Amino acid sequence: MTSDIANLPTKYEARETENAIYKFWEDNSFFKADNNSKKPPYSIVIPPPNVTGILHMGHALDETLQDVLTRYHRMKGYEALWLPGCDHAGIATQNVVEKQLAKEGKNRHELGRQKFLEITWDWANKHKDRILEQCKLLGASFDLSRKRFTLDEGCSKAVKKVFVDLYNKGLIYKGSYIVNWCPRCQSAISDIETEYETEEGNLWEISYPLKDEMGAIVIATTRPETMFGDVAVAVNPNDFKYKDLIGKKCVIPLTGREIPIIADEYVDKSFGTGALKITPAHDPNDFEVGRRHNLPFIKVIDEQGKMIARQEVHPELHGKDRYDARERTIRMLKAHEVLVRITPHEHNVGKCQRCNTTIEPLLSEQWFVKMEPLAKPAIEAVKNGSIEFVPKRWEKNYLMWMENIRDWCISRQLWWGHQIPAYYHKKTGEMVVSTENPDPENYTQDTDVLDTWFSSGLWPFSTMGWPDTDSADFKKFYPTTTLVTGFDIIFFWVARMITMGLEFTGKPPFSTVYIHGLIRDENGQKMSKSKGNTIDPVEIIEKYGCDALRFTLASLCTYGGQDIKLSDERFEYGRNFANKIWNASRFVLMNLTKSADELNLDLSSLSNADKWILNELNNTIKLVNENIQNYRIGEVASILYDFFWNSYCDWYVELSKIEKNEAVLVCVLDKFLKLLHPIMPHITEKIWQLIPENKDAKAIMLSDFPEYDARLEFKEAKEQIEALFEAVRSLRNIRSEFNVIPGAKINIQIVGGEKLFKGVVEYLKRLAKVENIEFLASAPSDSQAASVVVGDVKIIVPLKGVINVEEEIARQNKKLQKLEAELKSLEGRMNNQKFVSSAPADVVSATKTRIEEIKLAAGKINELISNFR
């Protein structure tokens, strides 16, 4: 055994280990959750990645955090389920398949719905597993036996039931409204799928002549081509400029159609000319005005973004694209001398989130979910704490959106998705909303499909067997525990899951929403393929290892959930740590002399060094548990890094080279590996299995997570060992500053420190390269020596011929000055009556203690200095 370990490479081969370890877990079905278990449940559902997607850094972060939580709770004794799956991604997938068809010179309309769906299903089936396979490279301990797809049978059943129930409750309705229409996707999209971009445009002022009298009213618009759909000109009722015109009529230039001049509070007197043309079929605000005033809706732009050939539209524009039509309209207006003024104007233009095409607000028949009644309990659940956001600030964001919620347009004019379960009688047109077609002979199904987010909104329960509420998974694992995601989909996804979960299961779908930051490039830019600034997690894994990737990402997760700026080199941090763990473990394990059953920890025979490291370990255990439970994953990473590197390797392993307690050495390593396992699962599994005591155990991932143990608090030993470290550091500093040859030994005199240092003489000798130690009661005078004060102990290093007296005095003075500055400030504090009376007692006493310490040390330094004189 030990010889095997000695033969292990000094450079940790991450990929080799990781592949083997992952296979080991998978082959043993360790990720499979048991819905029959007596253990308390802990469950997470994955934010289903798009079926079109390939793994990016955002996923890597998201999945890492979910895996950390899952593994932690599994070790803590929970029945842990992390449920994986994919989203059918309506528009994204259809776009991909259509592009592919276009290459072959085909389009979906030629193929027909049936054939197109077959092709798309083939494509989806081929790609569905790709991203989850990639997640395996991340070490994901999700339960693939429960893998789901938003378009699978179970999810589809849930979707139909939810739709029909909401319809029957009057919470889904169909109607003609202004929607965001994407002329490229050929579909309506929801408000939150519309992103606004600032564009340089113009404000065109156009003169609309009054009817039957002299004069005109000048309106301002950014979209002159929509003038053919105007049904009124509106002014503010309190605008004295236009007071006399209200109720009169004016004439649309170029076509001569007469429209009324109306008054509406919506109009801003100070903007443009204060007169606004009303085009209810092509502007959401005008739509509202139109409804208020019972105006007709005249649609002049079609679903392709082209001008409709109808009598209201000037014949020259029939069939012209909206932008071409704008140019032509302007030319005609100029020719007719009704274009009064053109002012450059910056304004926001809505773009399709998927394809960045400028959306066209369009009057169209769509399905909507009435959100307000659904939002109410969803607001309440967050306000009363049944659902908690981490960090807390996102609650405000969520609440503000929910409190101003607008109805959700859920129909999409696509083919890929859940077809809306509404059926129309072929002859009468009568509509039936039902999970099944009432009579396929005579009824045809609505051709629209549902917004992708409609099905992902059901994800936490549709994946658990719902609507079968007796299903074992639903009973055991719903509601889920934690939801982990980025803030960018709080509205799209989190809010919808909460509303739907509460409405259909009566329970919040999860109790905590853990929101992490977004991954950005080193300049803080969003990573995107088009910018070419992406870092591919698969490449990073190949280069640095999966555990290195995970550890680096985890360490960058701050409590505030800040965005994470990444560059390739940052992963060296995790890789170096993995390598350090590897080598320290190798060293410890290959030098074991005892057999497994001799390695039991005996608390009655511990040296101070042993007590010190156990004390540090115990403290680390406490901090790790606390921090992980508070979602402070970055803190956990740095606590473990610090403990292992600085306490265990730099000190305890070094001490063990002088005198070792193999049981402690191994016990601490074993516990540390468990603490780290959730973040770095592979290397910890690998090494843990090399520990002789664990040879019959199954796996670290199934072991118990370490718990704080009051028996391992050793305050005195800690003080003594830390004094040793302080002395060693000081002696090394002296060696370095006085250029003592690295290999040369020094002699030292310790004054008044027998009690503190007698027991650690060997350590002192080895760690500071000391030949002889002489314990003295008082310091010898006028020695040519460098010295240091540790607590109330003086350590003197005679350096005849090496020492420059002036330099040493200067060195000591510098230390003295530092102490005196601190002393002055502390004494100032103590002399302040208000501080003494109002500061907490422990702060006051700590200040007193510190003052005594400083005085003591300063006194010793002064003695040292006077020895030179």
Next chain:
RNA sequence: GGGCGUUUAGCUCAGUUGGUAGAGCGCCUCCCUUACAAGGAGGAUGUCGGGAGUUCGAGCCUCUCAACGCCCACCA
């Protein structure tokens, strides 16, 4: 227009109830010391964005100003 975030060492960032600052990288000096050069030892570096206030005491709380970033709203 409303909301949120950021501003701390040369760089990237930590810093949980207020008790006078930390890490990694980089930098300087030295070292292949019986695990690790992806390493070891030692070292330098900060009026914590500006200003005001509360407090015995402020990187942290309040106000204000500035710069940058994000989200929501969408005045044509």
